[in-house]
Amino acid sequence: MSRCVSLIGLCFVAGLAQAADNGIYVGAGVVQSEYGLANPGDALPFDDSTSGYKLIAGWRPLDSFGVEASYIDHGDATVPSGIVCKQFITVPCPASMSLTAETLSAFAVGYLDLPLVDLFVKAGVNSWKFDGHSTGGFTPVFRINESGTDLAFGAGVQVRFSSFGARLEYERFDIVQDKSLDTISLSLTYTFL
16 A cells, blocks of 8 residues: 555655646845955954855756756945055045945846756856945045946756746856956746746
8 A cells, every 4th residue: 555655655756756847937136145245354254155045047948958047236345455555555544335236137048847846057148236335424435336247157056846947057257347246136036837
């Protein structure tokens, strides 16, 4: 009897794996991003990582290929800034800077389609906006506003259950002055059948 129940359970799980039909999908998730800045001093606490959110829309016409667009608000990071300004420039510097970034990306996605799981890589183009400004009421206000278009790529794994999916992925976005924004995200997706 237990073998029969096990066999029925395996058939059901296999049916779920096959039910993840290709189509249009949407999703949302949380991201952890690192701005890729150098530590200005080993004695200072320094953390240029932050959390934000991600929105996804895509179309997967084939088991092995799809296209995808995503918007990421990478969140706000506060980092120490210009600790040597007083020594070399003889002007006061802000104690810290607030950094924010947003990216809007379009990718071609290649999939390795396995039962219940997809491995994927993606490459595309990224439109980015970066803002940095002094914090704590510092006068004069230091501000950096930059935007541009560069390449982006990523890789990840996706677990599928019928029309629902959960994905863990890494993405790298080129931004200001050849700096890179490294992002890890956990997202949920829904495919319209």
